[in-house]
Amino acid sequence: MKPFEQIVAVHGATVLRVCRAVVGPSDADDAWSETFLAALRAYPALDVEANVEAWLVTIAHRKAIDLIRARGRAPIPLETLPESISTIGLPEKSDPDLWPxxxxxxxxxxxxxxxxxxxxxxHRDIADILGGTTDAARRAAADGIKALRLRLAAAPPPERPTPELTLRPAPVAEGTSP
Structure with a gap:
């Protein structure tokens, strides 16, 4: 096996391009660093016949996605607090038909x-969580979506208050009769 320093020298630019493409230039360096830290830990167990570039690109892609998800969970500072209570995380407030x-x-x-x-x-991760095959997890998700569509299509539309109409006579021009 080649020394890890050579792997970084040969494939570092490719990994950086992947990171820039997925997370953008501002976060690419972080994703690149995380990629090579993870790769350094796993490198001794890598098969000698493995495609090192593809292996690094896979790690880079996953680390970039992890970074995007982490940034999405980070709190956003606000100058002023919202006036009302947020309904985020309270699904019954946003779509009362979906949750039942x-x-x-x-x-x-x-x-x-x-x-x-x-x-x-x-689906493969879902299969690991639920204890089954990837195909079974895919099927369960598809059947669930189908059942939701049927149930929600059969549900009567939510009642909306009808606005009261006020009828006013049209203005009449001077000198004419209605």
Missing amino acids: ALAALPPKQRQAVAYHYLTGLP
């Missing part, structure tokens, strides 16, 4: 839908 429909799904479908569509986990 989701709760009515069988547990594996509900979990597969939540893990895949709400958190973005790939």
Whole structure:
């Protein structure tokens, strides 16, 4: 195996391009550093026949995605506090029909839908969590979405108050009769 320093010298620019493409130039250096730290830990166990560049690009992609997710969870400082209580994290406030429909799904479908569509986990990770195959996790998510669509399509539309109409006579020009 080549010394790790040579791996960095040969593939460092490629990894940096991947990081810039995924997270942008401002966060690319952080993703690049995280990539090579993870690669350094795993390098001794890497198969001699492995495609090192592809392996590094895969790590870079995952580290860049991790960075994007971490930035998305970071609090945003505000100059003034909002006037009302936020409904973020209170699903019943944002869509009163969706959450009862989701709760009515069988547990594996509900979990597969939540893990895949709400958190973005790939089906293979969902299979590990739920204990099954990737195909079973994909099927559970698809069946859950289908059931939600059917249930929500059958639900009557929410009642909305009808505005009261006030009829006023049209203005009449001077010298004419209505």
